[in-house]
Amino acid sequence: MQFSAVRDREAVRALYGNDYYKIYGGVDAGYDAEPDLRIYEARRRLAFLRRFRAGGRLLEIGSAAGYFLDAAQRGGFDVVGVEPAEEQARHARERFGVDARAGFVEDAELEPASFDAVCAWHVLEHILDPVPELRRLHATLRAGGILAVEVPNAAGAQARRLGSAWPHWDPAHHVGHFTPAALTAAVRRAGFTVEALDTLPGTAYYPPGRVVRPAVLVGYALEALYLRTVPRRAHPAKHELLRLIALRP
Numbered sequence: 232m233q234f235s236a237v238r239d240r241e242a243v244r245a246l247y248g249n250d251y252y253k254i255y256g257g258v259d260a261g262y263d264a265e266p267d268l269r270i271y272e273a274r275r276r277l278a279f280l281r282r283f284r285a286g287g288r289l290l291e292i293g294s295a296a297g298y299f300l301d302a303a304q305r306g307g308f309d310v311v312g313v314e315p316a317e318e319q320a321r322h323a324r325e326r327f328g329v330d331a332r333a334g335f336v337e338d339a340e341l342e343p344a345s346f347d348a349v350c351a352w353h354v355l356e357h358i359l360d361p362v363p364e365l366r367r368l369h370a371t372l373r374a375g376g377i378l379a380v381e382v383p384n385a386a387g388a389q390a391r392r393l394g395s396a397w398p399h400w401d402p403a404h405h406v407g408h409f410t411p412a413a414l415t416a417a418v419r420r421a422g423f424t425v426e427a428l429d430t431l432p433g434t435a436y437y438p439p440g441r442v443v444r445p446a447v448l449v450g451y452a453l454e455a456l457y458l459r460t461v462p463r464r465a466h467p468a469k470h471e472l473l474r475l476i477a478l479r480p
Contacts, residue, residue, distance in 0.1 A: 287347025297323025365421030386410035423477035430470035
């Protein structure tokens, strides 16, 4: 695992108030400008999760505006979300009627052995010292519960090709950068066993209507030539995003 320049804990936490999403356009633009994209992304993540757990009580940390919580709730899970940006947590409650709590997971009151699944979609790269938090998440899971994680893949072909221009380096917000080996080591140190690990391109989260746009099709062709793999299909190591399922024994 690689770390960005050292900052104290409070300085990092200060990045994730209500203004964090306004950097990307705020609730009514940017992050939420294309709800069809967020809904499709949430459904694909849920489909991935359901390969390992069909239901139960689910915790999402960094739950943003609640799209995944809504998808999981509709899919039969009993959901709880924890989101640092109070405005986003409120937005999730009001729009989707989900239990979305404002705050940092480090401070949240989470009953031990009370969840069957914990999800962290693009969260670990924002945490200064992820292993203690992974241990805390481990403690919230019942025996046999699963952890689902997705982070940028610092060992992927895109990261190697673009170098310092790779968008996911994002030194302002991403304080940790994971390779498959580093992510595996971190979750094992926290007491988990790894059940599955693969990579997928960011374009895997594009809804079908976006896939047929000419610029996207050109991008797919270039990706296929460069990576020598099928666009939108998971790959053991090459793609932009890294995802993992781990089990609490």
